[in-house]
Amino acid sequence: MDRRSGLSVRLKLTLSYAGFLMIAGFVLLTAVWVFLLRGFPASVFVPNFGNLLRAFDPHNFGPAVFVQAAAVVLLFLLVFGLVGGWILAGRMLKPLTRIADAARLAADGSLSHRIRLPGRQDEFRELADAFDAMLERLEAHVVEQRRFAANASHELRTPLAISQAMLEVARSDPGHDSGELVDRLHAVNARAIELTEALLLLGRSDQRSFTREPVDLSLVAEEAAETLFPFAEKHGVTVETSGDLALTEGSPALLLQLTTNLLHNAIVHNLPEHGSVRIETAARSGFVLLTVENTGDRLSPQQVWTLTEPFRRGTDRVRGEHPGVGLGLAIVRSITRAHDGIFGLAPLAAGGLRVTVQLPARPR
Known part of the structure; x- marks a missing residue:
């Protein structure tokens, strides 16, 4: 299925972490203003960006420099959220990388590979264990189908080989009793038909293609x-x-x-x-x-x-x-x-x- 390229999950999680951190910081600063500084006149809140270091000087701190400090804090939270979110998202999504690698190997025909994700039980471990169980069942099913196909080929080849041998004997000995040959060929052919019908019935029941x-x-x-x-x-x-x-x-x-x-x-x-x-x-x-x-x-x-x-x-x-x-x-x-x-x-x-x-x- 063709899909248009989009943002990676890791980048989406990073932006989500950073955005949530920015919102939390803005809410915190708003709460400080509402409960501590809303009694001051509005004129004192006009920021002066000429000297941002005054915002961190406790002797010069006041409502006017609060907005300057808030801007610096929000800028720091943005950078911290992006960097920290990128690292955390990578660590959180690492198990999915192992699961994706195992899925690619299975798609290429290697069903013997297992994820065996270490650690305590969580959602990623449950997904990895379920994927391992699915691979185990698929591998067993493929092995069973291959063995079944080999056995079926052998069983179907046997009556054909017997018929061919009897026909060659009859051709090399024209005086051989044809009635006995016909009877034996009939028995071999009946057995081949019986086997073929059994194989068809087995396939029909496996597919559940019937009305209840x-x-x-x-x-x-x-x-x-x-x-x-x-x-x-x-x-x-x-x-x-x-x-x-x-x-x-x-x-x-x-x-x-x-x-x-x-x-x-x-x-x-x-x-x-x-x-x-x-x-x-x-x-x-x-x-x-x-x-x-x-x-x-x-x-x-x-x-x-x-x-x-x-x-x-x-x-x-x-x-x-x-x-x-x-x-x-x-x-x-x-x-x-x-x-x-x-x-x-x-x-x-x-x-x-x-x-x-x-x-x-x-x-x-």
């Missing part, structure tokens, strides 16, 4: 359970739904995707036989709660919180032909944040995982 509508999480949970019932039956997992009416506001499609991802993840990462999943909704004061629990292997808290990282599949717990694309819980967390909610993970003592999604309740 009334949503009942209990109905969403029932719909997700009915949709995945054949999938759960195939894996030998029983699904149980329960809970109360849980009204919130948000995107019905995204909240259904959130619940479906949680339920799908709970079914896939379960016991080899006789596993179970319990999905429950509840309404509390000011918020609604969606809880999904499943049986499975025992997990440490450190393992649990790595599951929300993009492309973190937990392959040691995956069984069957549906390993997923590693974005299930990452999408759940993103959708929860987009709905101003809180996402929680906790390992169960007997094995398995408890996932909770807390969303603001719909205002009545």
